[in-house]
Amino acid sequence: MAHTIEHKPEQNRFEIHVDGTLAGHADYTVTGNVRDFDHTVTDPAFRGQGLAGKLVSAALDSSRADGVQIATSCSYVEKFVAQNTEYQDLLA
Template sequence: MSEQNRTIRHEAEQNRYVLEVDGQEAGFASYVPSEGVRDFDHTVVDPAFRGQGLSSPLIKFALDDTREQNLKIRPSCSAVEHFLNKNEDYRDLAV
């Protein structure tokens, strides 16, 4: 699978970021918004797409977009917490 077949978009009205692979929804990262903070509470990669390293680009995109909006995060989801532990340049986003 090549990266050009991946797209990630923010579905703000559903409070989630969606990853598509070849036009199919492969996963999402959802959050609960509150006063300047997005509580990332759930990250899911569809079983058909697991093992392809898709959660990291999805979380990275979501955190980069959150940073651009001058918001902070709460990593309630273990996948987001794991990402922060491995990528110290994102730790400043956490409250």
């Protein structure tokens, strides 16, 4: 299955699509120079494939490239950052 990840800044979200179908999203709110990731969802039909991790990794890489810090109100993103220490420098 081919997947693509798209940043939709006008909606404050990152989306992951599998074969053209929306499989999940990571939503955030913006306060100053901080993206607070507050909600991550994977469609039940696509769970167990590691898509949430790919989505969050891409969202955090994009945040780094955009020069913004992050907050982790979403428990999944909080756990992901704790387990992937290369992203901890992004924490506000």
